[in-house]
Amino acid sequence: IEQQKSLFCTLTGIPGYVEKVGLDWDSDKKDLNVVMVQSLLPQKADFKTFGLLLDKPEYRAKHRRHVAAVAELILHKVYSQESIEPEQNGNVDLIVWPELAVNADDIDILKRLSDKTGAMIYTGLNFTSLPGFEGPNNISKWIIPTKTNNGRHFVERLQGKQNMMKDEADFIKPWRPYQLFIELVHPVFEKERGFCLTGSICYDSTDIKLNADLKGKSDAYLIPALNMDVNTFDSMVDALFYHMYQHVVLVNSGEFGGSVAKAPYKERHDKLITHVHGAQ
Numbered sequence: 001i002e003q004q005k006s007l008f009c010t011l012t013g014i015p016g017y018v019e020k021v022g023l024d025w026d027s028d029k030k031d032l033n034v035v036m037v038q039s040l041l042p043q044k045a046d047f048k049t050f051g052l053l054l055d056k057p058e059y060r061a062k063h064r065r066h067v068a069a070v071a072e073l074i075l076h077k078v079y080s081q082e083s084i085e086p087e088q089n090g091n092v093d094l095i096v097w098p099e100l101a102v103n104a105d106d107i108d109i110l111k112r113l114s115d116k117t118g119a120m121i122y123t124g125l126n127f128t129s130l131p132g133f134e135g136p137n138n139i140s141k142w143i144i145p146t147k148t149n150n151g152r153h154f155v156e157r158l159q160g161k162q163n164m165m166k167d168e169a170d171f172i173k174p175w176r177p178y179q180l181f182i183e184l185v186h187p188v189f190e191k192e193r194g195f196c197l198t199g200s201i202c203y204d205s206t207d208i209k210l211n212a213d214l215k216g217k218s219d220a221y222l223i224p225a226l227n228m229d230v231n232t233f234d235s236m237v238d239a240l241f242y243h244m245y246q247h248v249v250l251v252n253s254g255e256f257g258g259s260v261a262k263a264p265y266k267e268r269h270d271k272l273i274t275h276v277h278g279a280q
Contacts, residue, residue, distance in 0.1 A: 007181070009213035012162075015178050016217060019157055020194070021120070021144050022185045023093065029186060032195070032220075035074055035095040035119070036261065038254035038276060041066045042100055042126070044228070052136060052171055054126050060103065067106050071113045078117060097123035098253045099202045099226040100138070104128055110143055111154055120144045120182070122199055124224040127172060130158075137161070137175040138168065140201050140224055142182060157182075161201035165227075176204070181218060195219045202227055206236060211244055220247040230258030230277070237262055241271070255280060 007016030041063050042054055050059040078092055095113065102110060103126045110121050121143040129135030138161040143154055162176035182197040198214055199222040200207070214221065221244060227233055233250060241248040241262045249261045257280075261273040 007217060009179055009210065011209035011213050012179075012207070014176065016181055017178050018181045018183050018196075019142070019144070019155065020183045020185055021146070021155070022187075023118070023120070023145075024147065025187055027188050032184075033091055033093045034249065034261070035077070035092055036249065036251045036259050036274065036276075037070060037074065037095060037097045037101070038252065038257065038259055039066065039070045039098060039101050040254040040280070042226075043253075043255050044226075052127050054103065060105075063103060064106050064109070067102055067109050071109055074113065075116060092117040092119040094197070095119045095121045096222055096249060096251045097121070097224060098251050099124035099140070099224040100126055101224070101226075101253070102126070104141075107141070107143065107156075114143055114145050114154070115152075118145065122197075122222055122224065124201060124226070130175060133175055134173045135175075136172055138164070138172050138201055139175065140199060142180070142199075144182070159199050159201070161204050163203045163207055165203050179210070179214070197222060199223065201225075205240065205250075211240060215244045215246075218244075218246060220249065223248070223250040225250055225252045226255075227252055227258075228256045230256055234258060234260065234275075247273075 009016055046054060050056045101124045114121055124140045127136040128139055130137050140159045142157040146153060146155055157180055159180050160176035162174045164172055179198060183194040185194045196218045197220050198218040202225040204210060205223045237248050237250050237260050241264050245264045247263050250259060252258045257276055257278045260275045262271050263273055265271050
């Protein structure tokens with residue numbers, strides 16, 4: 001009860017929940033290897049052409065092929081990295097996809113990708129109507145591989161979006177009953193609080209109440225986005241990683257670019273991990 005009190009997000013009025021994760025790390029594990037995915041579908045215009053849920057058969061086939069092709073591209077990237085850094089053993093810890101990037105029916109592709117890389121995956125899902133709630137909703141999903149005595153299985157958890165962009169507001173219903181924290185348990189420090197990941201979908205990251213609530217509770221803030229206002233979000237990330245004093249990773253759709261990862265270090269050349277500009 002005391003732990004839950006400490007996790008409660010008082011300004012936004014929502015509880016925080018922790019999912020503890022052990023990923024079979026070696027005892028000398030020091031780095032978190034992250035893949036940022038700038039997939040190209042869906043495009044903004046697709047929602048007008050094929051409907052909000054993007055569930056028309058002709059689009060579903062095209063979208064699924066794209067997700068599979070990008071997943072294969074990630075594997076090639078991992079293998080090419082391994083060829084120059086053999087000590088990495090193709091190791092990837094986390095793969096982050098953009099907002100609305102994957103249909104719920106295509107999660108099987110991401111699970112196969114997780115199987116081959118051993119990575120957790122955090123992805124935006126196409127607009128989805130959650131059972132028992134007014135929808136459709138904008139949600140993201142964590143896919144976390146775990147091993148038990150009975151073999152491998154996946155922990156799947158949802159993170160909702162409360163604040164809608166202008167073009168969503170008339171159609172998509174808010175759903176953010178809690179804030180999820182993924183706590184990564186290190187084998188050497190099992191009795192200490194692990195490195196905590198948390199995420200917000202696109203426009204939710206501009207909620208300064210939520211930003212303040214998360215300070216001190218998380219160590220890395222992940223933002224899947226489908227956002228054409230790249231310059232504004234660049235400025236926001238500059239403010240966030242300083243204000244929250246943690247790593248901030250924003251992954252935008254390849255339609256607009258502007259994906260960025262920054263670290264809370266003093267020197268400018270240490271702050272910027274990666275920044276990918278350029279549309280399409």
